[in-house]
Amino acid sequence: MDFDDILKEFEASKRPGHNEDELRAEDLQRLSTAWINERMVPELLPYENELIDRVLIRIRKQVEQIELNSIELQTHEKEIKLRLVVVESELDRVQFLIRSYTRTRLQKIDKYSLYIRSNDTESAKLSNNELTYMERHLELLLELYNSQFLKNLPESLQAIDETGGGVSMIEEPDLDRPVFVKALADNVVDVDDEEVELTTNGIYVLRYRAVMDLVKVGDVRVL
Structure with a gap:
């Protein structure tokens, strides 16, 4: 694959209608959600093993391709260099999410x-590396x-x-710590033996214990 092919692949990822590109965008959204959830909830959440593996494989491939082809750039190819900066910025953003996600989990594991x-x-929530x-x-x-x-x-x-x-x-x-959440579906939760209705797109402050199961299945997003 030459450098033009890399740029075309990157630009194509910004257009809908491509299964691989849609999967990449979906994985990035899932990674962002996993990162926010891990940072905002008091407990350690299950490790996103398959998601992290897919993202890391893509990162390695893109980094290898960029390194192999960037040496072919000439000083006058300003447009290509600008696009290369865009590609690298996108990679930096994904790498930041993974590093922060990992650091947050390690802090909880230490504690x-x-x-x-x-x-x-x-213990089942840990990856093999985290367990070691x-x-x-x-x-x-x-x-x-x-x-x-x-x-x-x-x-x-x-x-x-x-x-x-x-x-x-x-x-x-502390599972009773309050958290801000956004309901992604209608649900009912128990808070101090009282039922609280969650309406889709509604934003609430609740004890984490009341919504912890909904967070894990994706019916609630932590803010």
């Missing part, structure tokens, strides 16, 4: 590692705690995942 590790449902990261992070953290102060405490006080005595040392997401 709720003990909770995630002790709950099979939560969490286990290694916990291992290093425990080594640090033991070397700094835990070894000097009585054995009965050395646990960092104690849940007895009515006080849990395992930090969990």
